[in-house]
Amino acid sequence: MSQTELESRYRVSGMDCPSCAAKIDAAVKGIKGVEDVSVSVVAGSLTIGHRVGFSDESLMKRVRKLGYGIEPFPEKPDQGGAEGPVVSDQCGSACCGHSNGDEADTIEHRHDAAEAALHRHAPNSAQGSGPAWWRTVKVRMAVGYGIAILAAYAIGAVWPQAEAPALVAALAVGLVPVSRRAVMAARFGTPFSIEMLMTVAAVGAVILGAVSEAAIVVLLFLVGEMLEGVAAGRARRSIEGLVTLVPETALLERGDVVQKVSADALQPGDVVLVRPGDRLPADGRVSDGASSVDESSITGESVPKSKAVGDQVFAGTVNHDGVLRVEVTAAAQDNTIAKVVWMVEEAQEAKSPTERFIERFSRTYTPCVVAAATLVAVVPPLGFGFAWSAWVYKGLAILLIGCPCALVISTPAAIAAGLSAGARRGLLMRGGAVLEMLGRVDVVALDKTGTLTAGEPEVTDLIAVGRSQREVISMAAALEQTSSHPLARAILKLAQNARAPVPPLLGGTVVPGEGVSGKLGGENLFLGSAHGAQRLACLDEQRAEIDRLHAQGKTVSVLVAGGTVAGLIALRDQPRPDAAAALSRLRERGLRTLMLTGDNARTAEALGADLGVEARSELLPQDKARIVRELQAEGRRVAKVGDGINDAPALATADVGIAMGGGADVALETADAASLHARVTDIPDMIALSRTVMGNIRQNIGIALGLKAVFLVTTVAGVTGLWPAILADTGATVLVTANAMRLLSWRGDPALDGAARERY
Known part of the structure; x- marks a missing residue:
């Protein structure tokens, strides 16, 4: 700008x-x-x-x-x-x-x-x-006009000679507002609007003496517009309703004082008290307490999730059975629900290729229909001497049949409903083009750390040598208690879960590239790599075990106490619990799966074998983007899934880039779609949603064109007239919209059970 x-x-x-x-x-x-x-x-x-x-x-x-x-x-x-x-x-x-x-x-x-x-x-x-x-203008107009028509027929029943004038007067009640809109639309650049076609058809019918049919046609048109409004409002409210899930107020703790404040005033770092039965006022992490939280409004899962200290919680979810203290991590405009609403509104403004084609087609189609209707009305009487009234009547019917409303709405209605249904499950897509392309991808390339794995290593094996496991855990935790390294956090978490004491350490020192050392109870300790440990102790007896753990893609830390090996601790960034099921579902759908990672080959191959996915390892960011381009050069459509800064080039290069929620901001900004809740099962869900939406669009186009074709033939043959013609348009529009609205009830790929979709 x-x-x-x-x-x-x-x-x-x-x-x-x-x-x-x-x-x-x-x-x-x-x-x-x-x-x-x-x-x-x-x-x-x-x-x-x-x-x-x-x-x-x-x-x-x-x-x-x-x-x-x-x-x-x-x-x-x-x-x-x-x-x-x-x-x-x-x-x-x-x-x-x-x-x-x-x-x-x-x-x-x-x-x-x-x-x-x-x-x-x-x-x-x-x-x-x-x-x-029932309080909208369109409903009032349809009801008012319906009453006027009934009154006209009632007058005709009492005084037959007055029926025609009464119907004309009643017709004016509904047609004048429509005609005014038609004139204004034509004046401001849209001459072939549905209102103009309706006005021409109704006025022409009155001139031909078909006043009753004209009155019914206008009534059906107004009822159709009313139903369109109801359906459109339902689609709009499906997302706007999310906003009302966030409570207006929150209980803010400041020292020993708890005060009620506006939820919009909360800032990161604030601590709020959430009682049983309350909705959470903000995104945050549990700082105290434990409870089960109903996240169905955000994730669609019906089973409440257990939450404890350190777990993430979302605004608008319901606390069930325990008191929670939650540290706010996002302001109101940045919380989960705010992002859903913003991204969906932005996405629904972006048209899909099919939608753009239909719009271009309709701009040519409508004038052609007007021309065809004119030819039907004029050529038979002028060229063959047929009756003017009969063929003008058919021409007017064709005007109504040819209105492109149902065809034009067939795609955006389905796209909007699909985007809304996906958003309610945390599947965010930046527009109809992305939603459409997802169903056409045939290769899914996924990052490892933070995407297929949780992104945090866990202790998988603990082997004590000459000491109890509790002693080994205590000594290792004592060495790591001042470190913020991911491996240190994993060991400290193990100590916490095992309720092992963490004694104070004397002279803690980091040995660059090897580990950490210190003194505990007069005994020298070291925890680090096997390479560093072998300078202090003999590892011959443990070498086979270390090699076995390494072969499984695990990082092995050796604990040395007093010059001898005291234990082995193996750690690995474990696969997400839903990763195997998600990858299996992708393969069942005929998609090739590929893992792209910067990690070492041994770790990547071990994880790939566990998950049944082809692994490419030791890749730099440009290598990941290069592999995506190579696949595209082979004619493949590639979806790239990642969460880190190093994934951004590949996300931008892929046909569809999908970011995992909670990852780096640059990944979310670069991606075309996002899994807000970082579930691997969201990837097959996105593809299933895309294919469902595209199937719905094909159904809608078939309904719109099929009804028009049937009524076009029957009108020219003289079987149907004006009011069936308007049914061909208004009825098709209502059917198409109702069919699209079915997508709002979409709940995910049924082949993936609830356990595979849990939020981790």
């Missing part, structure tokens, strides 16, 4: 499909001073880039003339009273509470400098992005 270009955002209500967005886009682009336009149907937002001096009054007036509600985001948030959330403006121009009357509730918006809006409901607002479906 240039220095002379500014950005303004608006909340738009009443948008239900891509056709609505296209009309707004065309209208706004024609306003002087507007440089760039972005419309999101799912987010209900309009973002424009404009030059200095631009006035938004003309923009809002134009959008309202199209029949949509629009309000700018005010500069100061509505605090919702003294007890309401405290929202800070970090953008310079804040984005905050507004009211769209009948079309939207008051919603607060919070930004940080780099991210898009986070939508959070104000304390007194109803759930969702608008009023209850």
